[in-house]
Amino acid sequence: MNQPIDEFSLISNFFKELTSQQDVAVGIGDDAAIINNKTDHQIAIATDTLVASVHFPGDASAEQIATRALCVNLSDMAAMGATPKWFTLSLSMPQELVSTEWLQGFSQGLATVADQYQVSLVGGDTTAGPLTISITVVGEIPIGQALCRNGAKPNDIIYVSGTLGDGAAALHQLTESTLKKNDRLIKRFYQPQPQIDLGISLRDFASACIDISDGLIADLGHLCKASEVTALINSQALPIHDDIKQAFSEQSINWALTGGDDYQLCFTVPSNQQVEFEQWADANNFDVNAIGNMIPLDHNQDYLKIDNQTVSITAGGYSHFK
Amino acid sequence: MNQPIDEFSLISNFFKELTSQQDVAVGIGDDAAIINNKTDHQIAIATDTLVASVHFPGDASAEQIATRALCVNLSDMAAMGATPKWFTLSLSMPQELVSTEWLQGFSQGLATVADQYQVSLVGGDTTAGPLTISITVVGEIPIGQALCRNGAKPNDIIYVSGTLGDGAAALHQLTESTLKKNDRLIKRFYQPQPQIDLGISLRDFASACIDISDGLIADLGHLCKASEVTALINSQALPIHDDIKQAFSEQSINWALTGGDDYQLCFTVPSNQQVEFEQWADANNFDVNAIGNMIPLDHNQDYLKIDNQTVSITAGGYSHFK
Numbered sequence: 001m002n003q004p005i006d007e008f009s010l011i012s013n014f015f016k017e018l019t020s021q022q023d024v025a026v027g028i029g030d031d032a033a034i035i036n037n038k039t040d041h042q043i044a045i046a047t048d049t050l051v052a053s054v055h056f057p058g059d060a061s062a063e064q065i066a067t068r069a070l071c072v073n074l075s076d077m078a079a080m081g082a083t084p085k086w087f088t089l090s091l092s093m094p095q096e097l098v099s100t101e102w103l104q105g106f107s108q109g110l111a112t113v114a115d116q117y118q119v120s121l122v123g124g125d126t127t128a129g130p131l132t133i134s135i136t137v138v139g140e141i142p143i144g145q146a147l148c149r150n151g152a153k154p155n156d157i158i159y160v161s162g163t164l165g166d167g168a169a170a171l172h173q174l175t176e177s178t179l180k181k182n183d184r185l186i187k188r189f190y191q192p193q194p195q196i197d198l199g200i201s202l203r204d205f206a207s208a209c210i211d212i213s214d215g216l217i218a219d220l221g222h223l224c225k226a227s228e229v230t231a232l233i234n235s236q237a238l239p240i241h242d243d244i245k246q247a248f249s250e251q252s253i254n255w256a257l258t259g260g261d262d263y264q265l266c267f268t269v270p271s272n273q274q275v276e277f278e279q280w281a282d283a284n285n286f287d288v289n290a291i292g293n294m295i296p297l298d299h300n301q302d303y304l305k306i307d308n309q310t311v312s313i314t315a316g317g318y319s320h321f322k
Numbered sequence: 323m324n325q326p327i328d329e330f331s332l333i334s335n336f337f338k339e340l341t342s343q344q345d346v347a348v349g350i351g352d353d354a355a356i357i358n359n360k361t362d363h364q365i366a367i368a369t370d371t372l373v374a375s376v377h378f379p380g381d382a383s384a385e386q387i388a389t390r391a392l393c394v395n396l397s398d399m400a401a402m403g404a405t406p407k408w409f410t411l412s413l414s415m416p417q418e419l420v421s422t423e424w425l426q427g428f429s430q431g432l433a434t435v436a437d438q439y440q441v442s443l444v445g446g447d448t449t450a451g452p453l454t455i456s457i458t459v460v461g462e463i464p465i466g467q468a469l470c471r472n473g474a475k476p477n478d479i480i481y482v483s484g485t486l487g488d489g490a491a492a493l494h495q496l497t498e499s500t501l502k503k504n505d506r507l508i509k510r511f512y513q514p515q516p517q518i519d520l521g522i523s524l525r526d527f528a529s530a531c532i533d534i535s536d537g538l539i540a541d542l543g544h545l546c547k548a549s550e551v552t553a554l555i556n557s558q559a560l561p562i563h564d565d566i567k568q569a570f571s572e573q574s575i576n577w578a579l580t581g582g583d584d585y586q587l588c589f590t591v592p593s594n595q596q597v598e599f600e601q602w603a604d605a606n607n608f609d610v611n612a613i614g615n616m617i618p619l620d621h622n623q624d625y626l627k628i629d630n631q632t633v634s635i636t637a638g639g640y641s642h643f644k
Binding site for chain 2: 026029030032033034035036039041046048051054080082088092122127128132137148
């Protein structure tokens with residue numbers, strides 16, 4: 001039988017400072033948080049759970065776990081074009097981890113990301129159990145401007161932000177102990193950059209949007225299915241970092257297509273807005289690349305074609321460290 | 323290495339029907355849910371996690387686990403006087419549980435409670451891992467009417483709803499396999515009744531409110547600490563069900579004071595509203611009982627006195643089934 005975790009003092013001691021008071025009428029320390037509403041906005045809600053040895057290696061530091069957990073959740077807000085505002089944390093942890101050092105590291109990791117993206121922790125729940133971090137992020141979006149998955153139309157141009165395959169390459173490094181660690185990749189894994197600013201700007205341009213958590217094929221497949229269109233992808237256009245092309249020339253295309261954990265945005269822009277969008281992205285230093293275009297869904301319901309070959313959208317999925 | 327869980331079809335197959343469209347602009351199936359705002363309301367957010375063998379016995383049925391998880395979370399809304407509206411679910415489950423039967427049972431349990439309290443599932447996340455259920459409930463409350471913990475004043479009357487000690491008695495039955503099971507208690511454990519209607523009505527009466535999840539002493543202690551007052555409790559006034567008084571005469575008072583899992587409300591009403599409140603409760607069939615009153619906090623910071631004896635507020639805590 002474990003010793004009970006004293007939830008009240010855990011939350012007060014380690015997480016209370018993460019609640020800033022902007023729009024928060026009642027923060028941590030009551031039965032629920034109370035937050036103020038904007039009248040011309042809708043509310044966006046997304047939730048995501050990370051389990052030790054499934055979503056991060058068992059030897060990850062407390063700070064790494066925390067930054068990854070919050071970044072991954074914020075990415076869902078980016079994909080909707082929402083401005084993240086508040087989040088709740090459910091932290092289930094084994095008794096042997098309950099130390100001031102671990103909790104300070106975890107809290108510090110959360111604070112780093114929360115500060116960067118200006119989100120406030122408004123609710124916390126800690127309990128004894130296997131290490132599992134569940135975060136729910138709540139954001140705001142002007143009424144009717146959410147970037148949904150189902151808005152893509154034939155002829156729309158398909159874009160991705162940043163580079164693809166970094167998540168898979170990082171995973172490969174983390175699981176192959178003999179490989180020299182590449183700091184850029186380790187940071188991409190533990191602190192992927194949710195594309196919040198891009199998502200907000202895309203309200204003006206994008207017809208549909210999704211974040212790439214399970215791999216381009218899987219996630220773009222979801223978008224195509226929701227929009228009832230077929231994506232034609234040019235594999236030569238996939239943005240892959242030079243490091244990865246050089247070090248892993250054989251795997252890199254496959255990682256870019258099916259590796260998860262990139263947390264970049266994949267989105268569509270109507271072709272008549274292509275020029276304006278690309279000029280805007282260039283002027284504002286957003287790293288986006290066109291990788292293909294949409295066509296009407298064929299009678300076989302092939303949602304994805306890469307270099308004119310049909311592919312299954314069931315590829316991709318979870319990463320496991322066990 | 324586990325087989326991956328196909329999250330997309332899990333959510334679609336088993337949980338999608340739980341999203342009703344009331345105020346939900348975008349439900350399950352996108353990166354985040356989008357919900358509509360009321361202009362004259364604030365938003366209440368609370369989160370709670372249940373871990374197998376910590377918060378429920380390992381042999382609990384899928385339906386029992388689901389009803390308990392949602393009821394426990396709704397109880398936090400009741401304690402704030404909020405109207406629960408939407409919830410997200412993070413379900414981490416071991417591969418061996420992933421069966422149609424288990425998932426249908428779990429979904430049915432959620433649906434039973436969601437229908438009863440008119441809340442919609444708006445976000446879901448399922449992953450491989452130890453059985454852990456984390457729910458975040460979002461509700462609404464008219465601006466400025468939340469029932470906080472810190473509003474109690476000297477002379478306020480202290481009330482509790484329902485009966486106390488049922489949760490502890492149920493736990494005792496669940497862990498002592500030789501005892502004859504009492505159906506009322508088993509239901510109180512797996513489907514505690516969040517006091518939503520009472521909480522909403524208490525906006526007109528209560529100066530402070532908390533739900534009793536960790537036991538009266540622990541939770542009333544939190545309320546007293548937040549309000550900086552001392553509670554004088556009369557142990558003879560504690561409402562205890564006759565079944566429990568008779569079957570467990572020795573333990574019953576202790577269970578009522580320190581046993582958790584009751585999910586009743588403990589709240590304070592200014593003494594000049596006592597008569598009006600009790601008449602209202604009587605007329606509306608709310609089962610509430612005065613158990614004591616508040617006095618100014620003494621210089622020793624004794625937050626709780628039971629029959630004039632000082633008690634520590636650290637009593638109570640988690641239940642473990644391991």
